[in-house]
Amino acid sequence: MTSSTALQSIEKHIPIVGNIHTKSPIAYGATRLAVSAVNAAHMAVAESYINGLEVPDSVLRSLFDTCMPVLFRYFPSLLTAYEWVLTETDRTAEGSRDLMKIHYDLPQAMLNPMLGDGKLIYPKYTMGLWEKGAANLEQSQMQMIDDVIEKLDIQDGDRILDFGCGWGCVPNYILSKFPNVQFTGINLSHNQCEYMRQKMQDPESYLSSGRFTLYEGDLNDANFETKFDKILSIGVFEHIGNLTKGFQKLASFLKDNGKVFIHIITVRIPNNMSSPFLHKYIFPHGRIWKYDAVASHNKDLKTIKNWYLNGYNYSTTLVNWLKNFDDSQAIVKDLDYGMDYGKFRRIWRFFLIWADTLFASCDGEYIGNGQYLMVRA
Ligand SMILES: C[S@@+](CC[C@H](N)C(=O)[O-])C[C@H]1O[C@@H](n2cnc3c(N)ncnc32)[C@H](O)[C@@H]1O
Secondary structure (H helix, E strand, O other), rough: OOOHHHHHHHHOOOOOOOOOHHHHHHHHHHHHHHHHHHHHHHHHHHHHHOOOOOOOOOHHHHHHHHHHHHHHHHHHHHOOOOHHOOOOOOOOOOOOOHHHHHHHOOOOHHHHHHHHHOOOOOOOOOOOOOOOOOOOOOOOOOHHHHHHHHHHHHOOOOOEEEEEOOOHHHHHHHHHHHHOOEEEEEEEEEEHHHHHHHHOOOOOHHHHHOEEEEEEOHHHOOOOOOOOEEEEEEEOHHHHOOOOHHHHHHOOOOEEEEEEEEEEEEEOOOOOOOOOHHHHHHHOOOEEEEEEHHHHHHHEEEEEEEEOOOOHHHHHHHHHHHHHHHHHHHHHHHOOOOOOOHHHHHHHHHHHHHHHHHHHHHHOOEEEEEEEEEEEE
């Protein structure tokens, strides 16, 4: 027995440490109890803040800065708030309508300025790429998309599907660079689709070029008559609970020699991660897939290349979103969120601060973004 197998075998019986998937039944049960305690503490901090506890941002940050590295390095099995996160769900994506209501269909006048709403770079709700020297949020998003263009090897004339296309930022930017590319986007968020429909009437937008087709609908029901040369999905598989079904779907939309590019938040620990705060207030049914989950679930597609992007990229993006959110208080305070604005603001500030420190913890090496280039299996 090698020393690492001997260690794994001891860890199998010790609650909390090591890989939750290999635990003996008693150690597994004890670990789940400890998870409940950690989650109760996490929610107590979150809800005290949400309900009005005055704490400077620096105190919140130091609390997360202290706890997260310990959890990532020594107790990763405590980061799976729910047992359902360890396995695949029945449907491709669960609770999509709740997700739209709680999150994606929030007033555009709040989300759009937070994400940045430029002439070419529309609101983009995913990591900007900062490691190539971007000077601001807009540049970081352009550089992120340029990087995708290169990795997916987009060619002029390609027919491309954007699976979960947000506000159409990625299609608009890519259409501006390639005069013969055709894009199809699908998104369930009515408000985001309204934004794109307006752009499709705006002569200054590349979405009005006649080369962009929009489907407002659920990924669970997606079906297309044409097959695509390239499929990209950026920041969407966090909402997909069944990777196998998700990839099966994408494979059925792909030409024989086509390519798929997936970009997701990922975590380099042995199990998938979740958070009770995120599930309740921000992304119902959201999960963070462990880095090797994609390669181990794709029966219909195979991963030919993958990249880990350091969490610093997302952390810097989130710092910018928090600043934009704080700077737009005069406008956003009077919008309708279905709850008292003070509470809404605290939920979002907690989310943005927690997320930015999370991505920065452990020098960005544990939680960051995963990118996967796939072809038909
Ligand atoms: C984090 S955003 C990323 C958007 C875009 N790809 C980007 O990079 O800006 C996730 C997107 O997926 C969409 N989405 C999530 N679940 C969906 C579902 N079940 N069906 C269709 N769209 C969905 C959301 O409305 C949102 O536009």
